Amino acid sequence: MEVYVNPRINADVFLKNPMDSELGKKIISYSVKMIDEIGFSKFNFKKLAEEIQSTEASIYRYFPNKHRVIIYLSAWYWEFVLYQINVKTKEVKEPKKRLEIAIKNLVYIGEEAQTHSYLDMVILQRIITEQFYKIVRTKNVSVQNEIGFFESYKRLCSSLASLFNEIDSSFKYPMTMSTAVVEMSINNTYCCSNMPSLTEIKCGADQKSQIEMMIQYFCGRLLEKCQLSFN
Amino acid sequence: MEVYVNPRINADVFLKNPMDSELGKKIISYSVKMIDEIGFSKFNFKKLAEEIQSTEASIYRYFPNKHRVIIYLSAWYWEFVLYQINVKTKEVKEPKKRLEIAIKNLVYIGEEAQTHSYLDMVILQRIITEQFYKIVRTKNVSVQNEIGFFESYKRLCSSLASLFNEIDSSFKYPMTMSTAVVEMSINNTYCCSNMPSLTEIKCGADQKSQIEMMIQYFCGRLLEKCQLSFN
DNA sequence: AAATATACGATAGTAATACTATCATTGTCA
DNA sequence: TGACAATGATAGTATTACTATCGTATATTT
Structure with missing residues (x-):
């Protein structure tokens, strides 16, 4: 069984497909990690940027806000x-x-x-x-x-x-x-x-x-x- | 049937019982009105204070935050x-x-x-x-x-x-x-x-x-x- | 009637959040 | 070599969610 799903997700959810780059994938996997640890309400792009050694601005190029991340x-x-x-x-x-x-x-x-x-x-x-x-x-x-x-x-x-x-x-x-x-x-x-x-x-x-x-x-x-x- | 319920609500939910004063009752009834109109996320004590011609500080004497209001x-x-x-x-x-x-x-x-x-x-x-x-x-x-x-x-x-x-x-x-x-x-x-x-x-x-x-x-x-x- | 407490208003201030904007740097591909 | 896409760096803004302080009006107690 091939369980690695690469789901077709409505392109309006993101600004730029996170699957297309290393940074994008990092955004996804660390979002999951952080939301699990601190909860969605305390999670934000600033903290995420720090965690993945990137910047808020870069993350905003993938998602317009954190709500879209969780929809994704x-x-x-x-x-x-x-x-x-x-x-x-x-x-x-x-x-x-x-x-x-x-x-x-x-x-x-x-x-x-x-x-x-x-x-x-x-x-x-x-x-x-x-x-x-x-x-x-x-x-x-x-x-x-x-x-x-x-x-x-x-x-x-x-x-x-x-x-x-x-x-x-x-x-x-x-x-x-x-x-x-x-x-x-x-x-x-x-x-x-x-x-x-x-x-x-x-x-x-x-x-x-x-x-x-x-x-x-x-x-x-x-x-x-x-x-x-x-x- | 007496439908005017005066429910016994856990006193830890509020700082000061809103049922005990005119201002308190106003806070409750206008909260309901505003949350219905603009949604809970856009609702806040500043807007509520304006609406009832009071101040943020006064509302904070009844509830420590808006989340408690909706719990109430x-x-x-x-x-x-x-x-x-x-x-x-x-x-x-x-x-x-x-x-x-x-x-x-x-x-x-x-x-x-x-x-x-x-x-x-x-x-x-x-x-x-x-x-x-x-x-x-x-x-x-x-x-x-x-x-x-x-x-x-x-x-x-x-x-x-x-x-x-x-x-x-x-x-x-x-x-x-x-x-x-x-x-x-x-x-x-x-x-x-x-x-x-x-x-x-x-x-x-x-x-x-x-x-x-x-x-x-x-x-x-x-x-x-x-x-x-x-x- | 004086003393006191309580409630409320007025104002100021702060840290964090949720963005937006601009410009510089780096790597890639033609 | 040059252009362009992706990212980083930095700055700035409006709003939110409070906290703190002080002054005044009103009610309650003595």
């Missing part, structure tokens, strides 16, 4: 998740089996992904878990939506929705369900370390497998005739 | 929703009927609430819909969680969770389900105006009733033997 990162993340799901379900016919694989790949980052790229997917997942809602909930969301900044996320949700539809074509709300499922995986990861009383998931080594089982449980009940392996 | 507002909102649910389900015995009422009051703001208070609940609901995730997703969430800033939200979720439990005691994830349901009501309201392809809900006059039906549909499928009126 989240696009990459969802692109990656969908890619992972597609690769692993390619040969699988049975819809329920494919749903199981999709759920697994929504929750886990494949081990193969962890060594290849200058973009650390495990850290990126952590960032998206913490920051996703800050990305989506801005006053200009509908503008950015029109420009297509969120295409990657939408593609993933549509893809899950059509899986649900294959399994139970009578289900009335496949899109709502797929956003709920994606957000459930994010939320419960977040809650179990930050607001534990809001979830049944317990922090720990098997946290992801708990979440996987839980999402299977929900899908099993929501879709008719959909008993999955953990149910 | 969201606490009030969830307190209000739970209060509404409690009042309207008080006389009702049948759990399924109570769930239906709870769902309705999660989505709608009772008409009675709209005239009484200096806090406009309809606008407040709009703000919470737009900003809720910004409130919860901060780097210090777990600190604030310990202080108890989010007690109101948690109380509401727990209350829904025990309702689910009454209806189907075999259901494994009542807390996760209740946060999913609350967020579903927020998310779909948000999506249908900002990212319409992510939801089956269509913008319009009956938007809230669509969401009510949808949540009933999900609850009906998730909980066993739980056919609600719209299913």
Whole structure:
């Protein structure tokens, strides 16, 4: 499996493609590192410039502001998740089996992904878990939506929705369900370390497998005739 | 029904209780107005001071920063929703009927609430819909969680969770389900105006009733033997 | 009625943020 | 050799998110 994804990201997100230069790649990989360490709100181009021994001005030639950086990162993340799901379900016919694989790949980052790229997917997942809602909930969301900044996320949700539809074509709300499922995986990861009383998931080594089982449980009940392996 | 709620809000949220003075009440009601108009990120104490003909310094005597203002507002909102649910389900015995009422009051703001208070609940609901995730997703969430800033939200979720439990005691994830349901009501309201392809809900006059039906549909499928009126 | 506390207003100031602008330097390719 | 693209160096600005101090009006206590 080739896990080094080079996702096609809407060119309006950046001013200059960070994939095209060493500096660009450094901007991306150190952004991930810094956002993870100090949080998105304290992260800025001045600190980043210092860290990578460059200048604010140079970074501004790639992205007009830090918000675009995180939009870029989240696009990459969802692109990656969908890619992972597609690769692993390619040969699988049975819809329920494919749903199981999709759920697994929504929750886990494949081990193969962890060594290849200058973009650390495990850290990126952590960032998206913490920051996703800050990305989506801005006053200009509908503008950015029109420009297509969120295409990657939408593609993933549509893809899950059509899986649900294959399994139970009578289900009335496949899109709502797929956003709920994606957000459930994010939320419960977040809650179990930050607001534990809001979830049944317990922090720990098997946290992801708990979440996987839980999402299977929900899908099993929501879709008719959909008993999955953990149910 | 007495809808003028005077919620008990954790005193650590503010420096000085805004309910105790005219200026305090003005700060609250105009904050709501301004955040709705210009968004939380562009909202600040300087603009607010100008609007209410006071000074930044005076506002800082009530709240240490604007983030606390929105925590205060969201606490009030969830307190209000739970209060509404409690009042309207008080006389009702049948759990399924109570769930239906709870769902309705999660989505709608009772008409009675709209005239009484200096806090406009309809606008407040709009703000919470737009900003809720910004409130919860901060780097210090777990600190604030310990202080108890989010007690109101948690109380509401727990209350829904025990309702689910009454209806189907075999259901494994009542807390996760209740946060999913609350967020579903927020998310779909948000999506249908900002990212319409992510939801089956269509913008319009009956938007809230669509969401009510949808949540009933999900609850009906998730909980066993739980056919609600719209299913 | 005098003393005191509290609330609020007025004003000033600061460090950090989020940019924008300009010009110099370096490497590359034709 | 010359042109151009990419980057670095430096400077500057408006706004934000505060903090600090002082003076005055009003209410409360004694």
